[in-house]
Amino acid sequence: MEDLHGHTKKPLLKVIRKKCIDCCAGKYSEVQKCAAKDCDLWPYRMGKNPFHKRKMTNEQKQAAAQRLK
Ligand code: SF4
Numbered sequence: 859m860e861d862l863h864g865h866t867k868k869p870l871l872k873v874i875r876k877k878c879i880d881c882c883a884g885k886y887s888e889v890q891k892c893a894a895k896d897c898d899l900w901p902y903r904m905g906k907n908p909f910h911k912r913k914m915t916n917e918q919k920q921a922a923a924q925r926l927k
Pocket residue numbers: 877878879881882889892893894897898899900901903
């Protein structure tokens with residue numbers, strides 16, 4: 859895997875989630891309560907893309923949730 863100044867390829871939703879948790883001083887509950895709706899990351903802060911409306915089976919949802927942990 860390519861290394862770019864110590865960074866490696868990662869899922870962008872996971873990167874955004876991590877950034878939001880950092881922005882909220884590590885408090886997960888504060889990420890959900892974030893009121894900065896003008897922030898470009900706001901729609902993605904919970905590790906999901908709300909613009910993708912894909913139907914998934916319960917098994918697929920559980921697998922996706924495990925990947926985001
Ligand atoms: S959406 Fe923006 S302001 Fe809100 S927690 Fe994430 S980075 Fe911080």
